[in-house]
Amino acid sequence: MPNGMFINVIIQDKIKKNKELAKKIIEVCPVDIFELKDNELNTKEEFLDECTLCDLCINIVKDDSIIIKKLY
Amino acid sequence: MSILIDEGSKFIIQGITGREAVTMAKELIDYGSKLVGGVTPGKKGREVHGVPVEDTVKAFTDNQKIDGSIIVVPPAFTTDAVMEALDAGIKLIVVVTERIPRKQVAQFVEFAQQQNARIIGPNCLGIISPGKSKMGGIGGSAEATKRAFVPGNIGIMSRSGGMTVEIANSLSSSGLGVSTAISIGGDVIIGSSYAELMPLFDQDNDTKGIAIYSEPGGRAEILLAEYVKKSNRKLPIVAFMAGKFMDAMPGMRFGHAGTIVEGKADTTEEKIIRMQEAGITVVERIEEIPMKLKELIS
Amino acid sequence: MRFYEYESKQVLKKFNITIPSGGIATNPDDAMKIHKELNCEVVIKSQVLSGGRMKAGGVKFSANYETTKKYTEEILALTINNLKPVCVIVEPKSGISQEYYAAITWDGVEKKPVLIFSDMGGIDIEEVAEKYPSHVSRTHLSNLKPIYDYSAKIAVSNVGITGKDLNSLSRMLKGLIDIFNKYDLTLAEINPIAKLNDGSFIALDGHMDMEAEARNYHQDLLTELNINKEDTRQSRPPTQFEIDGAAVDAQDTRGVAGNVTEFSGNLGLIIGAGGGSLTLFDAVTNAGGKPANYCEIGGNPSVKKTAELTKLIVSKPGVEKIAVMMNVVSNTRVDIVARGVIKGVIEAGFKPKDKITIFRIPGSWEEEGFKILNKYEVEYVDRTVSMYEAANISVKKMQEEQ
């Protein structure tokens, strides 16, 4: 039986330290999934399932540096 | 034909830069509504999905005729927004905002009467004339709206926005369609109740029947019954009454702000009797609405 | 939101409407103390949010201290229409020469406040209106123009009162109008207004109702009256389950997952939105089901909020299964609700497919939602199955279990 988690947001290492980009990504997400932690772009685990699949974060990086993975 | 709005109706959104309003603007444009712009004080010069934002309503009405305005501002700013639209000469106003104290609602409704303008709502999803235009969030995305609302000859009036869509859906799955559907709002004081909108449907030759969703509380259904008794065009009306369980629980609040049972006259039992006396068919389930309407129209 | 008589009277007093002296007591000794201070025959009145106090024995007259103590004890223990009093009022018994009725309420048809006045107060006003229509006046008040004294004078004059009484009564009525307007009331009533033997007028009983939507605008008054946020003043006090439900809804401002009302059945309901909830509750009851609760979900609430509400309902003692049903949704997203409900069931320690009898929420993002439900093997139906049929399926499943 799956465990009641629905979304994972994966950030590739190559963009984690790009502060400019991080700022934009944090701003754009309507459900506050991203944060800056120890100077690195990170996701807040307790918010992952709130992801609306709006792709706004992906539109900013324009490639696969952010992957929204559905767990269903 | 249709009532209130059609493919030519031009309107604006007041509060267009808010989260919900931005989505609504996109849905309206995708559906084909003539949304010419929006107002958010202090945000003049911006664009939302390609339409301009102005600081005032007058900035639009000075240059062109605006038929309607959709109000999507927080409760504390609603009265101001409606008054501004009325003062600018706009004659049709859909108030989406909920939780506005009824004194304020009564204020802008009275001012609208003086200006010969019409208010729909508050606390509603708006109006749709399927295939032509929609004004408000009714139906959601353009695609979902097309799926639920098929053009046709049934008028819908509903105190619940969600149930407007549910009824449209049941009509379309039985091969019927909608001329105009109006989510009239669930509050105690609303701009236009069933009896105030019925004359418009009565004058619309393309509307052949009416579907109504009603609830406990208030006198809207009683007034409709009184209107129907007097009206010359006997359009077939089929009504569904929700919240029968509330009759046994006087004083409890359920559903909309208007859904509070206080006296005998606003129980579902009494309303059903009064509507039936006036010749309105009252059904037990939503899916009986299309069946009954087909019977009555043929 | 209803006010108790003693609260209503405090508001009247703020607006210079004369009320009886005296005070409130929560025990026989305090009642006796007030009686001693008043030093005259008193009336003891139950403070309960129910009509028919007199008939039920919630109002008693007392000439001596011992009966005051005895009556206070009796009245405090007396439930009226299942409601317990919070205290009693102890007031002097007044020498009355005539009683009047005054109230302002909303006329939903005219969409204006209406001032109702009668010179036959103290009894059932509906009966008076029916039998003696000329003794009841109805005066509509403008929402736009400021209200001047003349509106009140018209109301009083229309039942045939003139002279000094006209002026005193209309002053009182104007005060009542001001209260009604200032505090977003849905009812402001004085019944009766009494003309005392000395010719003066006094408000013997008051009843006020504030619009729930307007509570936030009048925090000052509510604080002054010591009314806190949890005090919903429904016709029965909220249960712990309902208080917990309200706390879930208050977690964040995204959408609504609230208006939880407790019932005693075994089928938990995750239903929405306003109209859909009313329809579905009826449908479940009609099909022979026994709802454990009423609730309203709408406006696309967060996954967390839906999950917490689900947890609360599925964990409620006596709940065997839950049904998740709504009308066709346009704003609320099917996949978001599906995530929330499944998360809630799992976090409560159950398997979604065991606990959810049926999931019937068609509408926006349903393809995505149905994928989630497939994965967790939850039975769902789309818009081709009506709300009524979905309720039937759910109730049947409950009955098969037994």
Ligand code: SF4
């Ligand atoms: S898809 Fe949208 S909601 Fe999801 S993480 Fe990206 S920005 Fe946030």
